Amino acid sequence: VTRPTSGRASPAPKGPEIARIAVDLLGGDGAPAVVVDGALRACDADPDLRLLLVGPSEVAGEVLGALPAVDRDRVTVRPVSGAAVLGLGRWPGVRRPALATTLPAVEGPVVLLDVGASVEARPGTLARNAALGAAYAAVVNNVDKPRVGLLSIGTEPGKGDRARRAADPFLAGQQLPSGARYIGLVEGYEACLGERADVVVTDGFTGNVLLKGIEGAYTLLGGPAQTVPRAAALLGVHGTVVVCHGAAAGADLASGIALAAHLHRRSAAIEISTLLGVIHG
């Protein structure tokens, strides 16, 4: 996830159906053209979507002029100079957020996290990701009593590096939200198969490598690129933030915006943080 694009939801002003998503015009390798393309695709797909395009005034002006008349009342442009900075604040106790994505596995959707936010493998971070992933699967993917697995290089206890060997017995004794249960160690296949787990927990380095390896395999076999998601939810901050792949195409951006709208309508950030026992000030 390089040069990420962020889509951020603010409270809906006209009722629960409306989702207002801010989109960074300068995010990603193909900005702003790809971002505008994605924004218009997302508007086409969801009549209750309102977009706030954020970027430098010269780019914003171009976009406004190019917009079809029918979309003009649904898209607002906020001209700003400089990079958009996330000022949402983190949940208490969260030092670094996690990026969660949902893969379409053989047996059903599998949540994989972290896919790139926190790159050092620490037992405490892995345990935190297990709780985040369990709540995410329940709230966002409607999974009943999610099965949570810890990514390693074998399924027998004791397999893996030091961080995994420490996190495995800890997770076995940890209470998880949403009635989730820890099923032990899983291997790399699990992100594509979903036979034993609905949530695959790892550090941001390993998760990012795994996700891109799966995407590479799809490319090699000529599979549809969209099968691998190029948008991920940032968990651990107050608000809804979706980060898209730096090389995202218009269709990927549109999927990312749709994910942001879905998270917003589910009140995912508030629901997940409540399930994790975070106190809202």
Next chain:
Amino acid sequence: VTRPTSGRASPAPKGPEIARIAVDLLGGDGAPAVVVDGALRACDADPDLRLLLVGPSEVAGEVLGALPAVDRDRVTVRPVSGAAVLGLGRWPGVRRPALATTLPAVEGPVVLLDVGASVEARPGTLARNAALGAAYAAVVNNVDKPRVGLLSIGTEPGKGDRARRAADPFLAGQQLPSGARYIGLVEGYEACLGERADVVVTDGFTGNVLLKGIEGAYTLLGGPAQTVPRAAALLGVHGTVVVCHGAAAGADLASGIALAAHLHRRSAAIEISTLLGVIHG
């Protein structure tokens, strides 16, 4: 790689074409049936192959009786009790060996290492794997001046965890064998694409997860399972050792035996260790 099967070559007694490979009858989840199946397939494919099946006497006796008469002079059985232990000894300076495998990427074969032998990510181990992988690509895959990349989560310098950030500048200044050159950081796609690198270097934890993730993606898309190799060469020991996937089928075992014969005929262990400046006692 669980409950691995090892195939070990001893010096060829009848000329350079003959390869004599020892096969562990009890290796892998489907042993001994799958091992015997793989051994017979390997004999069919390579008339100059001689096999030494190693295992408990009751299993070995069964195998001998089941062998077709035509194969009996090519297959010897050595009845032993207890697990076969690698007594080959390691190269000086090698604390833990590395497992290297070759993936059939879009642009040509890509060597991925380590795929499971040494699971802690240390800058020194990553640098050692870069040299091993460069020599392996040149000696075993006939790659001229291999391009070596370090697996990370972005391609710009500074991307990755602490171990990658330390290894990247170190590798940029390190001399690699076989005229190989270090091309910097690569992402998970590279193992399937091979656009920028002939060798993808990582730690045994990340490499194992990546390999199994790619295999899972192939399963999801219904691709041929054989596209992902289920045999890897153990580098850093005096001798030729191939480790097969614990869930390997007969065809995988046969591929593993063929790889062992290929490594033996290339004198790969001696060539690679010589390229790395290891002194042979």
